Amino acid sequence: MKQSDKTLYWKKNLKYLLILLSIWFFVSFVLGVFFVDYLDGVKKTANGIVEDPESIFHGFRLGGFKLGFWIGQQGAVYVFVLIILIYVILMNKLDKKFNIEEKEIKTSDH
Amino acid sequence: MDVQIWTYIIVGITFSIYIGIAIGARAGSTKEFYVAGGGVSPLANGLATAADWMSAASFLGLAGIISFSGRDGSVYLMGWTGGYVLLALLLAPYLRKFGKFTVPDFVGDRYYSQTARIIAVICALFISFTYVAGQMRGVGIVFSRFLQVDITWGVIMGMAIVFFYAVLGGMKGITYTQVAQYCVLIFAFTVPAVYISLMLTDNPIPQLGFGADLVDEPGMSLLDKLDGLSEELGFNKYTQGQKGTMDTFFITMALMVGTAGLPHVIVRFFTVPKVSDARKSGLYALVFIAILYTMAPAVSAFARTNLLATIPGATYKEVPQWFKKWENAGLISWVDKNKDGKIKYGPGIAFGENADGKLKPQLLFDKSGELQRGKNNEVILYNTPSKNSNELYIDKDIIVLANPEIAGLPDWVIALVAAGGLAAALSTAAGLLLVISTSVAHDLIKKSINPNISERGELIAARLAAVGAVLVAGYFGINPPDYVAAVVALAFGLAAASFFPILILGIFSKKINKQGAIAGMLVGLISTLTYIVYFKFINVADNKPENWLFGISPEGFGTFGMILNFIITVTVSKFTPEPPQEVQNMVEALRYPGEAKK
Numbered sequence: 083m084k085q086s087d088k089t090l091y092w093k094k095n096l097k098y099l100l101i102l103l104s105i106w107f108f109v110s111f112v113l114g115v116f117f118v119d120y121l122d123g124v125k126k127t128a129n130g131i132v133e134d135p136e137s138i139f140h141g142f143r144l145g146g147f148k149l150g151f152w153i154g155q156q157g158a159v160y161v162f163v164l165i166i167l168i169y170v171i172l173m174n175k176l177d178k179k180f181n182i183e184e185k186e187i188k189t190s191d192h
Numbered sequence: 193m194d195v196q197i198w199t200y201i202i203v204g205i206t207f208s209i210y211i212g213i214a215i216g217a218r219a220g221s222t223k224e225f226y227v228a229g230g231g232v233s234p235l236a237n238g239l240a241t242a243a244d245w246m247s248a249a250s251f252l253g254l255a256g257i258i259s260f261s262g263r264d265g266s267v268y269l270m271g272w273t274g275g276y277v278l279l280a281l282l283l284a285p286y287l288r289k290f291g292k293f294t295v296p297d298f299v300g301d302r303y304y305s306q307t308a309r310i311i312a313v314i315c316a317l318f319i320s321f322t323y324v325a326g327q328m329r330g331v332g333i334v335f336s337r338f339l340q341v342d343i344t345w346g347v348i349m350g351m352a353i354v355f356f357y358a359v360l361g362g363m364k365g366i367t368y369t370q371v372a373q374y375c376v377l378i379f380a381f382t383v384p385a386v387y388i389s390l391m392l393t394d395n396p397i398p399q400l401g402f403g404a405d406l407v408d409e410p411g412m413s414l415l416d417k418l419d420g421l422s423e424e425l426g427f428n429k430y431t432q433g434q435k436g437t438m439d440t441f442f443i444t445m446a447l448m449v450g451t452a453g454l455p456h457v458i459v460r461f462f463t464v465p466k467v468s469d470a471r472k473s474g475l476y477a478l479v480f481i482a483i484l485y486t487m488a489p490a491v492s493a494f495a496r497t498n499l500l501a502t503i504p505g506a507t508y509k510e511v512p513q514w515f516k517k518w519e520n521a522g523l524i525s526w527v528d529k530n531k532d533g534k535i536k537y538g539p540g541i542a543f544g545e546n547a548d549g550k551l552k553p554q555l556l557f558d559k560s561g562e563l564q565r566g567k568n569n570e571v572i573l574y575n576t577p578s579k580n581s582n583e584l585y586i587d588k589d590i591i592v593l594a595n596p597e598i599a600g601l602p603d604w605v606i607a608l609v610a611a612g613g614l615a616a617a618l619s620t621a622a623g624l625l626l627v628i629s630t631s632v633a634h635d636l637i638k639k640s641i642n643p644n645i646s647e648r649g650e651l652i653a654a655r656l657a658a659v660g661a662v663l664v665a666g667y668f669g670i671n672p673p674d675y676v677a678a679v680v681a682l683a684f685g686l687a688a689a690s691f692f693p694i695l696i697l698g699i700f701s702k703k704i705n706k707q708g709a710i711a712g713m714l715v716g717l718i719s720t721l722t723y724i725v726y727f728k729f730i731n732v733a734d735n736k737p738e739n740w741l742f743g744i745s746p747e748g749f750g751t752f753g754m755i756l757n758f759i760i761t762v763t764v765s766k767f768t769p770e771p772p773q774e775v776q777n778m779v780e781a782l783r784y785p786g787e788a789k790k
Binding site: 169182 | 230231258263265266269270273274276277280281282285288289291399400403404405413414415428429431432433434437440441444445448465466467468471472474475478479482485486489780783784785786
């Protein structure tokens, strides 16, 4: 493999990682933690949790689930699977494009 | 045939399968013992990783925790699956390319330092021992509940089985038994879940069923019903979260990063032949884990709805048979505080501590060994009732254990759940024991104490270390330290704060050097250890949000330790000499899965 190819291959890989990990962070933390109440159509106040009619998701149901609840207990896990799936496909394509031939790696002590 | 005979038959069959596989997959070399010869297919490795990862806590505990915490339980669902994204994208392919046997191998070589290797070995041993004690206990509990065997004998039987395939077969034996164990545990979890989903919502897929409408009340969704029932009894709505946002963030992150830093999970990716296979097996692993992890919250909601709809307000005489069975086992208890003969359930703890100072019911026996019973024929307790009006104690484990009975399923399903719980506990225990024996034989003896040891000598050392580890784990299983539950937070926190940052930096930067890595690991390790030990062991009474640093609970502190570790490692590396050229070349080589075709 030429050095310029190597650099290009690595840069592509880093780009994929950056995009996919941003999705991972967005779904788990932005949707699943920070805005979960908003997606559920409620808000935390000094008097406990109350309905939030200002949320555009107020009253919204996804197959019977409130959106934030669904993301935390189902949706995020599906997205994680998809992220890895997409990464596997992208990297297999990249390996092909750069004509990388994988041999079995010899595990050894030396 | 009754439940007990069914249980003996099904557990007997599964154990014979495990032993048969172990005999067929004996390890002949250290390479086979440590990494199954590096020739496991990605699919088999995905199945084995899923079984390795899902422990007795996932199988028995997860649905229970969520059932009692509602939406707040999401931290465990996201936290224990999201780590696989990090593993498959950031660690597995590169560590596979590195091509050695263990995580301390990588740390020692990448940071060209014996000190770094030893610190890594200590972390690996500590994390694995912490974890394995709980697994052996889980084995004992399943045996004692389903087969009426004494816990001690249950643990000894579990030890004998693990001994057989971990000591003989090493990683090779473990891998193929774990494949079988995954099949057993997922079947055992799915059957009752599908049945109950059909019963309550007429939808055979539990993941969809728990959002659907109830069969008995068309137009009323299960979750709305559950929210309503919860509020009526004075609980918070099931679908609302009470935990603070910042703390939720820190805990979720610590669990994710901790998962990605657990040595027994990482080492599984060393067993596949190629880098692309390491990526693929990360995908398979998460798919197989997700099947259980998306079903568990459905089971939680079904069980909670069933429970709240049938038990509160009922008189003791009308409660179903399963209630009385698990009452006799001390997993459900009722104290008739207002003497009305009816079961009142609400927030708060129903009674005080038992003789050991724990909040668990302690049953009373008369001289002939019979349970002592009260006016309504209920089991009475040593514990004094508390001041609040709640009269009911329900153990979290009951959610999965009693599920088949609550749904009125046939006896063989109950037996299947027992076999599933055993499969989950044994597969995780075996994976951990392997890390322990590898750490001792390979990282300590071969790489540190006696580098001239022969291949045969090292294999013998590995087997002896496995024997030693099984015995230690068994001892802790029979005499569990009080802090088993608390140390799980510790294991994740430490994995997050010690390993994860230096693995990532070691792969993605060539300039990080040994001074940085050692300083980072030590700071991450010591800060997290101090914080968790202080709040969980030394000053438990202070473990309240107002005393926490930046409002971070001990469970979430691993994230903080991880951030510290990152900062220290990078800063120290900036002001100390660069790593030698050959190390930088090695890092460069990690980035390409192979050479270009000629």
